[in-house]
Amino acid sequence: MPVNVIDNRPIVCLEFFSGIGGLHYGLQQSGTPGKVVMSFDMNENANTVYEHNFGYRPNNKAIDYLELQDIDRHKANCWLLSPPCQPYTRGGKYLDDQDPRARGLIHLLQLLPQLKNTPDYLLLENVMNFENSRSRTMLVTTLGHLGFKVYEFLLSPVQLGIPNSRLRYFLVARREWPRPPSSSAEDSDELEAYDAWVAANKQRTDEYLQRGRDAVYTQWPIDLATGSVPANAADIALEPLASYIDLAANDDPLLLVPEVYILKRKSLEFDIVRTSSPSTSTFTKAYGSKHLIGSGSLLQTKRLDVVENGFKSPERLLDLGLRFFSPKEVALLHHFPYVEGKSQSDAAEDPQGETAVPGYTLNFPSSTTQKQRLQLLGNSLNVKVVAELLKQVLFSDTIR
Ligand SMILES: C[S@@+](CC[C@H](N)C(=O)[O-])C[C@H]1O[C@@H](n2cnc3c(N)ncnc32)[C@H](O)[C@@H]1O
Structure with missing residues (x-):
């Protein structure tokens, strides 16, 4: 059974707006012994590619219409999300939470406090400018009120030495202050503890939001304790672009x-x-x-x-x-484990046998056209940036 590196609980993830599974590959590339148990996306081309590589088809119901039970039944403790970016771009007229394409994210935020199985870990990816949006305020507030500690980043693969710019917003959150247990609705000590928890979360969230954009880290690597680049961080040189060219x-x-x-x-x-x-x-x-x-x-x-x-x-x-x-070159620049001419992923066993993680690869089914492949890759993300954030922040046990 995969185990959580922090408190020995299995890491069980849901992947929302899964596309071709960039976040799923990121989890795997991070080396975190966890698994994605269900993914959600309404794009059938993306789901065909996803199924081809991961062996199951994502749920194609519009996320705006998911019900509590659709989520709770998976007993997941980790959410990975990459909602549509158009509401936060010039092309989408910066309509933010008023854009119908923001409905899926907003719906998930409304469901979050009502779940039986509240996640403990969450990573969200979006475009630069999301950090200035009302949707971000809603996201940070919802998480903060549930006792999450939030970290925000604007990062590009070039900061990791990859010769491709893709400046993106990332929010990484861990539930540091879970709701105090309650045995009866009338116990006054328990009610007091609950009220104190609510007040502390609200205060922390208000203080965090007051920091505005200053709260967003833009450097990598970063020492989260001091907010600066670690003294021993070596300069990262860009890998030669030629090594990505086919x-x-x-x-x-x-x-x-x-x-x-x-x-x-x-x-x-x-x-x-x-x-x-x-x-x-x-x-x-x-x-x-x-x-x-x-x-x-x-x-x-x-x-x-x-x-x-x-x-x-x-x-x-x-x-x-x-x-x-080519799709292969873009996939490699996005750090997908791209392979050609293979139809199924390897299920590589962990040598220890305890934390078996399937060795997923990205391969496109022959039914997808070159144009579709490029479209899907253009919509996706840099897997290595996600892997680093998962490894160094979300599942790091050194930053508490
Ligand atoms: C920015 S892309 C995410 C891509 C993904 N991270 C990847 O690696 O390919 C957003 C995805 O959300 C899906 N999507 C948008 N709105 C949705 C909704 N309301 N319900 C389900 N899926 C939705 C789109 O089909 C698209 O695949």
């Missing part, structure tokens, strides 16, 4: 950026990188489509002597052999 993809005609996409652009501010470039920009779910600007880096495969930026005419770009990064 040269065989240069010959894939499906990855070439169609001329018409380039010629149609008025603005030519593409992010063009070469294998010798230091890093790449964020891949979004629009990557691989005609939306070339702001959706992720393009790889220059020809005329490598041309390294200028700010091209005046689109024709100048046509002989640079611009191609999209």
Whole structure:
């Protein structure tokens, strides 16, 4: 049975808004002996990929309509969530909690205090700017009032040496002050203890919220006791981008950026990188489509002597052999355990035999198109950043 590193309880997770399972892979990559027992997502393409790799299909009911029992029945003590980011972006008009796409998260926050099995651990991922939202205030308040200690971060994979920028918001929370036990509703000592617990949680939460954005850590590694970079932290150098490039993809005609996409652009501010470039920009779910600007880096495969930026005419770009990064390359930059040509994950046994963790890999079923793969990867996250947060913060027993 997998055991919790802190108090010997099994770590049993639910993964909400699971997509292709980035948080699930993160849990595994963190080395935490825990498991995800159910996942929730309404995107059937994502669920097909998820099932292909993890061997079960996520629940496709809209999270906005989950009932207490849908959650309680799993007796989970850990929640992993990556809700939609559009409510907190310019593209989504910053509608925040008024955006219908925020309903799933808000619904979960409303259910949380009513559950029999309140989780002890929680990790949430979203875009930068979530930290300024009313949804974040609601999240921090709900968790704080239930006795959670909250840590917030804005981190990018480049801070871990990965040549890809993807600045994202992370909230990591542990239930440090659980509700005092009660045997009878009338016992006055118990009522007093309960009232004191409520008041202390409220005060801690108010104080935390007053810190505003100052509460958000932006450096990594971080010493949570002092809030600064540990004195012995070594400078992290970026790994060479070349080590993530699959040269065989240069010959894939499906990855070439169609001329018409380039010629149609008025603005030519593409992010063009070469294998010798230091890093790449964020891949979004629009990557691989005609939306070339702001959706992720393009790889220059020809005329490598041309390294200028700010091209005046689109024709100048046509002989640079611009191609999209392949799904394999994006998956590797996101630190998924990507494999080709495999249909099922290995169930690797832990050598000790006690904490058997299946060795999941990411592989796409042949029914998914290249465009769908890029879309799903653009919607996903960096697995290594999640793994580090789980290992160093959520399940670390050194930070209390
Ligand atoms: C930002 S993506 C998360 C991706 C995921 N972390 C991964 O690694 O692929 C958000 C996901 O939430 C799903 N989603 C959005 N609203 C939902 C809802 N109300 N109920 C269930 N799933 C929802 C989308 O289908 C999408 O897969």
